Amino acid sequence: MAEFRTCPDTGFKIDLAADKLIKWNAVTAVVFLLVGGLFGLMVALTRWPAVHLLPADLFYLALTAHGLDVLIVWIVFFEVALIYFCACVLLNARMVLPKVAWLGYILMLGGAAITNVAVLSGESSVMFTSYPPMMAAQEFYLGIILFAVGALLACLVFFATIITAKKERTYEGSLPLVVFGAMTATIIAVFTILSGAVILVPTWLWSLDLLANIDTLMYRVIWWGFGHSSQQINVVAQISIWYAIAAILFGAKPLSEKVSRGAFLLYILFLQLASAHHLLVDPGISSEWKIFNTSYALYLAVLASMIHGLTVPGAIEAAQRKKGFNKGLFEWLRKAPWGNPVFSGMFLSLILFGFLGGITGVMMGTEQLNIIIHNTLYVPGHFHGTVVVGTTLAFMAMSYWLVPTLWQKELVFPGLAKWQPYLFGLGMGLVSTFMMGAGTLGVPRRHWDMTFADATLGYDFPAAANLMMGLNGVAAVIGSIGAAIFILNMVGTILWGKAKVPAPAAAAEAPAAPSVTGAATSYGSAGTMEVPGTFVLALIFLTAFILYYFVNWKYLSGVWGLS
């Protein structure tokens, strides 16, 4: 029989087995953020021409490890913690099959360790995409496969738990929106992991010499079916966190359940073939296929993100206005708790994801526009705008609430925590921007030496490109300090944090969790609240989007004729 404790801050009933699993997965995630982040810093310092830290072989090794440890290991471990939190805590439910959840955890950890050892021993610097015919050590693929099996078990536990919760009536009516989001993410995760299996299992067999060859084009089509869908999991997880934080801090209720849930559904329906936008300049793929899969499939997912981009701040605005922050367009936003990292992290994530990650992703996912950025540094620039200042920052914001609440401890460095989202958001936002800038000048990604010193023929980049790579290095240092403060705060809080005093009065300023019970009120229906401020923000976003999109068509029209 499951044992429960009651959370003193929120009143949720927490299954002790789930409690432990959430904590272990979250802590493991943070450890890998540390490891992967260090590799990222080394990579950025190597790409800073004046520093050029690592020798070539170690650079490619570090880049492979960076991609794997942050994009896959940190993010997925955190997501597992998140879906367990949603299924068990938010539904007051017992975790079904905790043993399977532990098995999943062990497989993921073991798999991550195996792949890391393969990479660090130097025979597997193939980048996390591991395109054939370049072959890594077989353990490299094996580790990823084990990791994926572990993640699949976590998905299974999630579904079993929410189904049981429904049966045992631990909650009334429909799933909470945040849990609905988590469910969306988990459904996409199952699809993602299966695509991953379809491509990685044969590749593993190939590395064991049991399969003669892997077609490179087929590999890219299916691998990105896995690689891109996994990014959609991140987007959905991050948006669920936005909603959760809006609810926790402001008691915000979605403007309309129907719209927000519909938007989540769009992700499931229309994302699958968006892997196409990774293949826009590959041979042997027709334009019709590219256009269909990037527009029909991708744009309806983009539409979903644009909807959430309005409804999340809209929900906050409505809640704030209800509390009386009604002056002008933006009092609700000015008077938001900008000193609370839970809020600032979440709101920066929303803004930076939209402007840096979202707009640029749609631009470069356009069939012809892709020609002028494919495989340049623009691409990592774009996804540091999505997966770093979007997803990672949202996860950090959530952690500032989750860790003190679950462990019932005070943050060790609340003063530093106040600044951390700005430091990380600004630093990594600039990393993203400078990489994109360098990419528009043609600076390649995954490249050790843009001066081509050892090449027979050379090419000189304009001075602006070198300058941007230097600034990128500086920004990376700032961002890394931000990441380090986060990690220090989390580890420090868990290890040495003072036990929380169970006095609700403390909730005023510190990032402690405010009471969430009883705040739910009814609006968004009949006596609808207006959200003019949010609408203006949305129009500013749209204007930037349209301008940027057409500026790039203008660039394209200036290059050599191609047909």
Next chain:
Amino acid sequence: MSIFPPTERVWWNQPIEKTEVMWVTIAFVWALVMFFMMPYWHISGEQNLSNEAYKVNPEVYGEKVEAWAEKYTIREEGDTGIPVVRPPAGGDVYMLGRTWEWWPIVELQKGQSYRFHLSSMDWMHGWSLLPENINIQVHPNYEMIFTVKPTSSGEFGVICNEFCGIGHHTMVGKIYVTDK
């Protein structure tokens, strides 16, 4: 609140807030505009990749490129004597990627169209023409053919922007474009 079940049990019948309706409409129209830009550019834009590609054995492709280069070589360059090949205007141009070079150097004429062939002899490579910033993924076993019309003259670099092993950053080729 979003972390609790909806307060109205039949939430799907609630009316939608008008800002949301407006925004969803605007965003949808914008998605349509972005969709139509792609077919529109195929019709009236000057920069579209062709869909022409063939399966090819790397050795066969290599021989083809060498035979072609031999025919049109006009000089050799650098310590390694890499040929500079100038095909007739409007003709075929071949380039191959292998660890770690783009071979051969090509000389084209501004304003003329060429049928450009690209393939790899070993790993995947990334054909990146600079400073134009035209980028194409190059696979082994696939020969991609597209029409190129240089609209500017001078010396252009071709670098590799798909990781192709430890010498990846030394993989540089060249294209000259002459005015006449």
